[in-house]
Every structure is written in structure tokens, then in C-alpha cells.
Amino acid sequence: MRKAGTAWMLAVLLAGPAAARAAPAGVIFQISTSSLASWKVAVHNVRNLERATGIPGTLIEVVVLSRAARILLKDSPVAPNLDALHASGVTIEACKADIRKAGLRPSAILPFVRYVPSGVAEIVRRERQGWAYVRP
Numbered sequence: 001m002r003k004a005g006t007a008w009m010l011a012v013l014l015a016g017p018a019a020a021r022a023a024p025a026g027v028i029f030q031i032s033t034s035s036l037a038s039w040k041v042a043v044h045n046v047r048n049l050e051r052a053t054g055i056p057g058t059l060i061e062v063v064v065l066s067r068a069a070r071i072l073l074k075d076s077p078v079a080p081n082l083d084a085l086h087a088s089g090v091t092i093e094a095c096k097a098d099i100r101k102a103g104l105r106p107s108a109i110l111p112f113v114r115y116v117p118s119g120v121a122e123i124v125r126r127e128r129q130g131w132a133y134v135r136p
Contacts, residue, residue, distance in 0.1 A: 026126065
């Protein structure tokens with residue numbers, strides 16, 4: 001998937017200004033690590049994207065998979081950052097299967113987190129809709 005995203009961006013850059021104006025429908029970020037350093041980079045990347053491109057938060061999704069599910073807990077060290085992203089319109093989504101697999105209770109998860117049946121399927125769905133895919 002990463003190569004396809006890179007190829008798409010290269011095609012847009014080589015096509016010239018008219019193609020560059022046809023921005024993707026949105027941008028979807030995949031986060032699959034519980035490393036705090038990785039999360040800080042991901043939050044920074046989302047903020048940079050908003051500032052540099054003017055893409056509003058409403059066109060940005062962060063899909064949380066695998067071991068990263070624990071970072072969505074209300075007492076997580078990055079909970080304030082996720083709250084700020086949510087406040088700017090960014091959608092934070094969790095893979096329902098991974099939440100269940102981790103044994104996490106929905107009541108322990110940040111209240112604004114949306115659940116998708118499969119995080120990978122959400123990424124594929126968005127890519128088919130023309131969204132750009134980023135995996136920081």
C-alpha cells in the first residue's frame with residue numbers, strides 16, 4: 001500500500017499544476033505501535049499536514065490497529081493530544097477486533113473514538129475512495 005501511495009504522489013507531481021489542484025478526498029493515517037515516540041511523530045505529522053496543506057481535520061482519519069489500541073485509553077499519556085486532534089475535526093478510529101483482542105473495555109477508551117470492524121478494511125475502503133494513505 002505504501003508504494004501505491006508514493007506512486008500516486010509522484011504521478012501528481014509529474015502531471016503538473018492542474019493535477020496538483022485535484023487533492024485527494026482525504027488522508028488516512030495508520031498507527032499500529034504503542035511506542036510513545038511513534039505516537040508523538042504521528043500527532044506531529046497530522047498537525048503539519050493541516051498547517052502545510054490547509055486540509056481540514058474533517059478530512060483526516062487516524063486508524064489505530066494492533067498493539068496501538070492501548071494508547072486509546074482515557075489515562076493514556078497521549079490522550080490530551082488525541083483530544084486536541086479530535087477537537088480540530090480529526091477522526092480517531094479503532095479496530096474493533098483489536099480492541100476486543102486486547103481485552104479493553106469500551107468504557108476505558110476515549111469517548112470520541114469511533115470503532116470500525118477492521119482497521120485494514122477501513123484503510124482499503126478509504127484508498128478506493130481516493131484518500132491518501134500515510135503510515136508514519
